[in-house]
Amino acid sequence: METTQEKHAREQHSHDHNHGRMPIILYFIGLTLSLIALFLNQEYRLLQNSLFLVATISAGYHVIFLEGIRETIEHSRTQHKFTPNSHILMGVAAIGASLIGSFWEGTLLILIFSGAHFLEDYAEGRSKREITKLLKMNPTTARLITSDGKTTIVDVKELKVGDHLQVLNGDQVPIDGIILSGTTSIDESSINGESMPKEKGEGDIVFGSTINGVGTFTMKVTKENKDTVFSKIVQLVNQNQDNQTKASSIIQKFEPKYVTFVLMTIPLFIVLAPALFDWTWSQSIYRGLVLLVAASPCALAAATVSVTLSATSNLAKRGVLSKGSTYLSQLANIQAIAFDKTGTLTKGKPEVTNYYFTDVVNEEDVIDIVVALEKESNHPLARAILNKFESKNQRMIKVENQIGKGLTGEYNGKTYRIGKPTSFKSVSDEFVRKTEEWASEGNTIVYVSENEKVIGIIALMDIPSEHAKATIDYFKKCGIHTALITGDSEMTGQAVGKQLGVDQVIANVMPEDKSKMIKEQMERYGITAMVGDGINDAPALVKADVGIAMGEGTDVAVDVSDLVLMKSDLSKLVKAHKLSLKMNQVIWQNIIFSMFVVAFLITVSLLSLTDIAISVVIHEGSTLVVILNGLRLLKTK
Template sequence: MNTQDHPASESKSCGSCEHGHDETPLPRNALVIISGALLGSGMLLQWLKLGPVQLHTACFALATLAGGLLVFPAAFKALKKARLDMNVLMTVAVTGAWLVGEGAEGAAVVFLFALSEMLESWSVGRARRAIASLLKLTPQTTLVRGADGVTKEMPVAEVVVGAEISVRSGSSVPLDGEVIAGESAVNQAPITGESVPVEKKPGDPVFAGTINGEGSLTVRVTKAASDSTLARIIKLVEEAEEQKAPTQRFVDKFAAIYTPAIFLVALLVALLPPLFMGGAWSEWTYRALVLLVIACPCALVIATPVSIVSGLTALARRGVLIKGGAYLEAVGKLRALAVDKTGTITQGRPQITSVIPIGDIAEEDVLRRAAAIDVHSEHPLAKAVVAAAQAKGITWIESSQYKSVTGRGATAIIDGHPHFIGNHKMAHELGLCSPDIEARLTEIEIKGQSLAILGHAPHEGCNGKVLGILSIGDTIRPEAANALTLLHNAGIEKVVMLSGDNQRTVDAIARLAGIDEAYGDLMPEQKIEHIRRLMTEHHYVGMIGDGVNDAPALALASVGIAMGAIGSDTAIETADMALMKDDLTRVAEAIALGRRTLRIIQFNVTFALVVKAIFLILAFTGHTSLWLAILADTGATLLVIMNALRLLGAAQTTKQ
């Protein structure tokens, strides 16, 4: 999320092309077809020597006019703004061709240029339509149960939050909601990209656009149609596609200088040889026109936006949201990855595995006091303590003066006495870690388990003491080891775990998962120091975290990544990259596709420049024609587009 990588909200992806296809309300496709038909007719008549020359000329003139309606108005607007763009360049070339008596070539130039514009528009549109088509997964109407128990069909857009809807077997879920009756397996692939259906029962969330299985569900609507997770995903991807990547901004700046420079060079080519070298005006004017045509940077300018849009769309269809071209490029450049432990490498569902009373206190009383403090916290470990107390039917007493201690734990008053519950470091800082306590803690930590220590906090007249130890287990994600292998295969040089948990627990988890380096007992500001160090060593660093304790580190990293963002508006809105499913392998997929996108952009830009360079040399030496120049330009544009569109299917595998 480093500011150097932040994309500015700019014009549309293809807006930088400065073509005429967005400048006119005229039917572009029809005009291109008419222009091509007239050009072909004129050439055929000329080749067969049928009809008078005037008929041939009329065909070429009408072909020029039809294609020119897509170019000339845009050129006029550019000139009014004192700007030289590709439309002006083509207009001058076409006009010049007619003035030197090459009407057929002038018509060919305007037709092929208009055709290349149409191809560019189609290519970007295809990628955008691929993500927008997800909206078709949601039905237009749904069955709503009224207060009187009668079910009636209503437009999805009119269904309000809180309404109860029926989802039949085999149908699409129309709105986000919570299951209140029925059980079924739901295919969430349109949002998460996972192929295995997820079992749903009362209390579970369901999302618009997912496909219900064999069971029938009654769902209470939690979000309006316009605010569903699917609608937000589509909106965010469309916004991301509007933002320019660094490569695109560079190409746009280059084109802004390059195009006027070409005009100047062409003018010198047309004037200097006839004036000072005795060259023929017609010959050097023609060469200048060829120079203008071949110099048109269509393929160069379209190379990046089509690649970016295709890459963003491919990942979105696999359940990975990236906030724009700048972040997709940054993902493709990542060399190191920092990960949180809980919820990233582990399942994020910690459970109390044992309660160890210290002294003459009962196990139930340890859990009761611990829950009395932790009921005020949203931390995953605190929730595990409360859940364990509830499971045992333990009711806890009220606590007061609750205070969270960042990176350590919490304190509160219970029965008039200050209590604390926290990690190893907190107990150590309070001076309560006796050799016996240390031995017990070490035994838990080397197993890779977390712990919470409950005790009386030192205060006036009391030195404090440990009342009990709660060991907390959280299983490693089954795909973690494979994901680490895929990340290294994708080019990640180092994966580092940054955790607030104790060092021994972190080391044990890191060994099991195959993580390169692990650092525990970290405060949020210490995580920032590690991110800075990694950025110094590897330049581009990603951070996967929960967005709460890790917020500063996520903000500093080149790319901040949130896992399991499905149903989480905050994660979807704030992360640079959000995974709809809790699956680390998707990070490897995104990195691999980001690298592939960069390679395709680099190839496309290089290819476009090489083609231009070759034909510019041929233009200077008089070894090419307007025909070949425009065919080369259109051909290069078409090849660049087709190469970029390959990315639409690239997310099917992580192996590039």
Template sequence: MNNATILLINQSFGGSHMNSIAATQSRVGLLHKFQTHREIIFSIIGGLFLLFAFIADRNEATFVTLVLYLLSYGIAGYSKAKEGLLDLVQNRSLNVEILMIIAALGAASIGYFHEGAILIFIFSLSGALETYSLQKSERDLSKLIQLAPEEAHRYNEDGSLMTIPVDELRIGDRILIKNGERVPADGIVRNGTSAIDESAITGESLPVDKAAGDEVFNGTMNGNGSIIVEVKKDNQDSLFQKMIRLVQEAKSSRPPSQQLIEKIEGPYVMTVLIVVALMLTIPPFIFGTDFEQTFYRAMVLLVVASPCAVVASIMPALLSGISASAKRGVLVKGGIHLEQFAKAKAVAFDKTGTITKGKPVVTDFIVTEGHQEEDILDHLVTVEKQSSHPLAQAIVNYGETRSISGQQTITHTQDVTGHGVKAVINQHEWYIGNLGLMKKMGETDIIPEKIDAKRKVLQNEGKTVMYVGYNGDIVGLIAVKDQIRPEAKALIAELNKKGVKTIMITGDNEQTAQTISKEAGLSEWVSECLPEQKVSEVEKLTKKYDVVAMVGDGVNDAPAIAKAHIGIAMGSGTDVAIETADLVLTNNQLKNIASTFKLSRKLNRIIKQNLIFSVAVILILIVTNFMQQLTLPLGVIGHEGSTILVILNGLRLLKN
């Protein structure tokens, strides 16, 4: 046998094997789709048998008609009957499914197969729609889970690479992230450069350049370069894993309104069954009414008094709302929080990282006469390059914008805690800090009039002012300010327009807090608050405004976030803030707070509409039945039709 023949045989068997695998995968996929959409498939098949039975009945094919009706009963009613019986056996609680089973069987027992089959079909269809709303919500929420990779390329001690599950990664491990791969862990870049797509976390569509020392996040997409990253968090502590846990919490939660309905469902069903039992005994045996007619009316009552529409008034709408929130980057930990958000009369904000960007920038740089700006700035940048303090970084960044990188030689530096820094450059002393530092160094005997006047103006504008000292003289000042996020200003304006009070709670001094608040358009502000004081301020706001939301991102915000009725955390915030919050802005877009507030209001309107409509339909149908004016087909259509309508009304939120 030659090599060509062997190759041909291998290709034939290999091709057959691959085709077999593909066929198996296809069957598995079809089976999964069937399981997912089983309820709606059974409902439609049951509806088709109902249609065929109706046609057969018109052609007087009695036996075929009966068989088709029985098939319609069994197939369309299978899922709901199983659900109701399991609930009855396992939890020993009555439910609307039991009422529907009894009503359908009762209708069949007196020859109303057609009406009973219609009841089962519409009831199964409404149940399938409710299941669809749950599945749709789960799919939208679970899209986030799909972004988290399952494997990582870890370097061993000998320098070799090993592909392992992300759960086996440990803090300190070094991993290789190749071009086009998702980042498998939160960490710090140690080698290489790349552009990372962080839109899943930050909402920014443009990739972010990353180099040594920059932070990367689990679930983000690596771009055009390979990088080596040191793992800084275990997988379960990464941002994406926290989001996955939020998804699970959101899917399993029930708001108080839904819990109340579920609580009274059993007693209500029992009451209906008792009334039906009295109808079947008292009129025929005491008043001598026709038993068949009385039985018919009792079956109609079973149908129309069932609280299907009431039960379906809340959860489909709530799940649709949670799903709609997830689409725009807001993870809701439970339906109660989305339902309650519309009732908030005040929203409190932390300042840094929430209202402001959290990255101060230099706004003013002034020097005294006889000195050159470039020369002084060169010395400033040289000194501040040694520090990682945000204010120092702001000065370094300012120098970069003016092409000044700080090339002087430092022989000595001294940090003066709470005041600033002293440095010796080329045997000359330089001081950068507040007025306290200047006094400490004996440099404030005479403050230049121009500098002092400008300092007062800048401080009144809410800016942090630092003096620059040189060999015993004050030669200039530099002002730094944290910039207000444009989207924060837009959000605050929209909330104010809706009559919701907006309050900033910050640890900054009164002057800065007042300036920032006025610039952002806030209703009120509270300054100089420690973390424990933030909690007491939220308590005061609760007494004043009843329902209060709190927005923050830091460790110091977590107690206040927990104390508020609705706690909201930025997705880029600290772990404790995210864990404590009820709503998480995964893409850090503050505008989503306003859209979620609108969504919450719409959700509450839809729930009220559904409850009023469903209760009204039940009352009208019951009264009409006792007036002997309601037939079983009309009762079925009226009752089940109202159930379908409230579910569809709730599903409208998916388009929000």
């Protein structure tokens, strides 16, 4: 049975085999031959035309004759109707130009169109998204406790439900399970994106790939390796990639209808012209071919290339990397945008937001003791407290870190402790009120006690990033639905959502649920973007129409996203959306202009006011105008 990974590898190999470098090599051979032919004088007309003909076939072999025919067949089969692309039209136009003796014009059409095609391929960056880094993060070994009480290192794949394991401090939790004995704190950011480690004890659930803190514990395996939460993240990323439907660009939506119209009209014109205009069949065929060349949308072929390359280049200079112009076009059309919380809308690190010490103690002395205690801890909350408070006097205190109780130390015959509120038995109403008030705002609360009597309270929170509020406000003004999707608690999610004015808050969400939530947003609102930074965001980033990663987030999130905001600056997302709107506007300008030129050339061709040489000159002039119009986006702020 072929696995998803094997299928992916086979398809990727096939893709590389079909494309590779050969099309580019053939294109440059054709370009070289056409330049040589241009420098030949009239004495070598036969050689010149032969070189033009070979150049046409060489430069257009892949894009026109292979892709054009193949894609037309594939699209027609999928759509259950004839669905040609402009590749076919360009091929017919080049053949037509050659048949009436205009070999150079036919070659020029192919060179322009094939060149535009290869440039667009380069801009789109069609590489399949890789998840190798995600797979590397999956634990491979575990410490199995054998029946005689000894431990042995085994492959995670060999573990069975019911096995007992030992997890040492600093180790990765190898698989999903439940703690049998011991206490610890675990960094679960790879699963739920939460920046605060969670304290765990007997009976608590643990997840594979999460990072164990300072404690050692034993656990019982409750799921097979293929069924763990982390494995489901990998599976979802794979499935979502396989099921992705790449959005069509504006040109891709427009060109089949135009090409079908031209291919139907030209033969009809050739057949009816002798009766309508009293032409000979020779004149009718000649005029039909001239009309075919006139109708070939050279400018249309270049309508998007200079625009998209300019837009992507402009954004790259401003710290936004795009993996394809189609995603920028999609960004302009979004009706909903969802954000992860930690590290995306927030800074990803807790900060002290409030603190209070009772009047019965000297605040300066208590702060000195708090700093002395926290210096002995590597907990994120400790770093936040140390960033906030500075000791006036150095205190030498021996500190004991007890999981479930917090930090404890003795000074001047008194015992001081910093711990979570639930670890204290008796708390005054004053502290209870402040706890309820600050916790309702999304803060994490810790108490400071002297001989087990609470004397201080410190509130910490992962606060919104600098540009989060302005970014949410911008999208709301654009009429775009905003949502916060987080693995955090309902209280924390709602608190952050309220601060930022987000339309919808969805909390307590596991990675596989994030992907489902994005699907629901797409079904309810339409084109949806997702912004995230963590491993747990990867399935949602792939599922969304536009996945946007914070540049300082995990490599996996960056790998599977469509846009990357370098330096994790949300203000760059606003700039990207504004420029994407401008990009689509300029593309439509180019389409309208190029079609106007085609209409003009068709009209003068029908009136016999032009020949093929003049048509090609006007074609190339309009193509230049289109390119220059697109290049304006390089300067757009």
